[in-house]
Amino acid sequence: MSISKEAKHDFDAAPWAGKTKRYDIVKEGSIAVAFVAILAIVLSLLMGSPDETPLTFKGWAVSNADNFYATAVQELAGTSGTATYGGPYNKASDGLNVGPFWLQKWAGVTHPIDTVNEFVIAPLSTQVMSTEIASALATWKAASDSQKQAWATAYDDAITKVEGKLSAVPAGAYGPVPALAKGLTDMAKGGALDAALLSQGGFFQTDNTKQILFFGDGSYLDDAGTTANLQGGTWGMMNETGRYPGQAWLWLYSFWYQIPPFNNEESKPIGANADAYIMYIMGALSLGLILIPIIPGVKSLPMRIPIHRGIWRQYYQANGINRRKK
């Protein structure tokens, strides 16, 4: 004998009529916390933690000096990723948008970064320099802004034209820019740039924004991300270095970056503003999750997919309600 759908729904909605017994939720919580704590401690002792060698400017300049040098020139010319990013670092661009919403622009410059001075000139100025570098630095500081821009842009264009092959760059009116870039490269090779960038803050410095942005302007960080399978376009958001499991719960956030048009930066407007669009999509989905109890159709899904009747099947069977019609 089968019971009508309405009768089942009425039974679902009615107060629990089965047996009850005293239940200590604090006890269960305590046991769960203790169990997970012990499990975490044991696994930590056995497996350790991701142990990648830190990325440093020294490592970058030693392993790929030409790329570091070219990136330093970009910082001086204002053509690097950081220099052209827009908010929150500068006003070089309006940043990402979704239709009329320009959140990046509206938030303004809250973490100003001047790549010329903070990435190149200030670190170089902290060093005991050779005569050549000291002279280049003095020439740079004495020049007008338009002159500085002309020198750096000319040299940056020349390097771009020969696709980064420094030995092929023709002679030109580059002013002190080549000497400054060489000085910064030598400084990085010696390890001094890591300390100089970190010391541009308070005594207890925990803000690594500048280092990460500078890294991101060259190929060093990008290559390391590719090697470790951490690129956004290959589900990197979910991954961890080595064989450690990563953030599997970010699968849905990561998913959008794998499919068109989000995975094509050239595609306008969505691909070019993928981060912003995906943020809005995930915001809408998260809001939907929170509002499940009041969304028509979605709120009645448990009636259509009655998993609860499987969990409490003994109770339902005892009251004459089977999951399957006979």
Add this chain to the structure above:
Amino acid sequence: MTGWISDFMNHPATYLKSGWLQISVSNLIVIVLMLTVFALAVFVPFPKDKEDRK
């Protein structure tokens, strides 16, 4: 941290790939474990009370 398990974990991971879908074996194991725990929670019957056993 040293030890063979730690050394094993710090080696490059194996990834399974099919078209645009890519997942590390480690993540796959964690997801399968989570689904297994969920299935157990649904299908394993509640323990019977002493009174019911009688």
